[in-house]
Amino acid sequence: MTFLFYVAAIVAVVATLLVVTRSNLVHALLYLIVSLTAVAVVFYTLGAPFVAALEVIIYAGAIMMLFVFAVILLDLRSDEAERVPARAWIGPAILGVILLVELTVAVASSHSGGPGTSVPAQRVGETLFGPYVIGVELASMLLLAALVGARHVADRRDEPEEPDAPGNGPPDEAAS
Amino acid sequence: MIAVVSAGHGLALAAILFAIGFAGLLARRNLIVVLASIEIMLNAAGLAFVAAGARWGQADGQVMFFFILTVAAAEVSLGLALAISFRRYLRRLDVDRAERMKG
Numbered sequence: 001m002t003f004l005f006y007v008a009a010i011v012a013v014v015a016t017l018l019v020v021t022r023s024n025l026v027h028a029l030l031y032l033i034v035s036l037t038a039v040a041v042v043f044y045t046l047g048a049p050f051v052a053a054l055e056v057i058i059y060a061g062a063i064m065m066l067f068v069f070a071v072i073l074l075d076l077r078s079d080e081a082e083r084v085p086a087r088a089w090i091g092p093a094i095l096g097v098i099l100l101v102e103l104t105v106a107v108a109s110s111h112s113g114g115p116g117t118s119v120p121a122q123r124v125g126e127t128l129f130g131p132y133v134i135g136v137e138l139a140s141m142l143l144l145a146a147l148v149g150a151r152h153v154a155d156r157r158d159e160p161e162e163p164d165a166p167g168n169g170p171p172d173e174a175a176s
Numbered sequence: 177m178i179a180v181v182s183a184g185h186g187l188a189l190a191a192i193l194f195a196i197g198f199a200g201l202l203a204r205r206n207l208i209v210v211l212a213s214i215e216i217m218l219n220a221a222g223l224a225f226v227a228a229g230a231r232w233g234q235a236d237g238q239v240m241f242f243f244i245l246t247v248a249a250a251e252v253s254l255g256l257a258l259a260i261s262f263r264r265y266l267r268r269l270d271v272d273r274a275e276r277m278k279g
Contacts, residue, residue, distance in 0.1 A: 005181040009189045016193055016216055020200025025208055032212050035193075039219060042189060046230045047180040051222075051238045058245055059219065063252055070256040071208065074263050089203050096199035103191035113184040116230030119238060127235040128242060135239075139246040146250035150257035 001045050008041035023083055025076060029067050036060040047118030050125075186227030194220035207262060207269040211255045218248045 015035035022028040040055035128136060197216030204210055222241040229237015259269060266273045 002181055005185065009185075012189065013192055013196070016196045019212060019216065020196060020204065020209070025206065028209055028212060032215070035216070036219065039193075039223060042186065042223065043226055045181050046183070046186050046227055048226045048230060048238050048241075051226050051241050054242065054245060055219075058249065059215075063215065063249055066252060066256060067208065067212065070259060073260055074208075074269070076269075084203055084205075089199070092199040092202035095202065096195040099198055100191055100195035103194065104188060107184060107187045107191060113182060114231065116180050116183040116186075116227070117233035118180055119229060119233060119235050123235040124238045124242075128239050132239050135243055139243060142246060142250050146253050150253045153254065154257035154260045 005042060005045040008038045008045065011035075012038035012042065021084075025071060026068075029064065029071065032067075033060050033064050036064070047116055049118075050121035180230060183227045183231030186230070187224055190220045190224040190227060193217075193223065205270050205272055207259045207271050208256075210271055211252060211259070214255075215248060215252060218244055218251075 012035050015031045015038060018031040019028045019035060022031065036055060036059045040052045040060065043049075043052040043055055194217050197213045197220060200213035200216070201210055204213065222244040225237045225240040225244065227237070229235065229240075262274070263269055266276060
């Protein structure tokens with residue numbers, strides 16, 4: 001089990017690094033699916049099979065499918081090959097390493113080192129629909145609000161004039 | 177109640193994934209990749225909750241992951257709708273162009 005954890009952790013870290021560095025958008029999204037599936041294996045080795053299933057079904061299945069459909073709808077041609085110069089990574093890399101050191105120190109100085117115990121799905125369900133049932137209701141309202149909000153934001157009625165003409169962006173955009 | 181992997185290692189993996197997502201969020205300009213970086217960070221936060229829940233043998237960590245999952249789904253649906261609207265107005269998915277969006 002421990003061996004499985006380390007293999008999955010290495011796969012997750014490498015795939016996540018590739019997600020943020022690939023210039024091709026579709027390749028980055030496919031690596032993100034690999035990363036999320038590896039994290040699902042990590043959940044399984046941590047003794048959380050219910051969450052591992054949720055990760056595969058909702059994250060790697062539904063949410064990533066939403067990303068892929070968005071890429072199809074956006075009809076990307078040239079601008080998905082975004083070239084990030086190496087010096088643009090210096091600042092974010094320094095800040096990321098500082099954050100990582102802080103988090104590692106915080107984890108190392110806490111009492112989180114010991115072995116964990118497996119929590120079966122039955123207890124998760126009892127907790128979810130026992131003390132946290134109001135949270136489930138709020139989650140349903142949040143998803144409904146997101147549905148209505150997404151429908152409104154992506155509405156075509158707000159489109160500028162001449163939707164099919166080339167260069168129909170804002171005036172300063174068309175001039176450049 | 178089998179003993180499983182040390183929760184500290186799970187928390188360390190969560191920290192690494194969160195830092196990678198954070199660096200990607202700052203460095204990349206493509207709106208879709210920025211949203212994917214936010215997904216990585218939310219997933220790392222959920223991993224930290226599950227690892228901590230496994231450490232103490234409590235189901236609360238997994239319940240919190242369920243709520244993080246809900247928030248991530250809501251956030252990504254709105255974010256991708258915004259990306260479609262963004263591209264329709266600005267022709268490109270460069271977040272530096274958001275200053276021209278004017279509402």
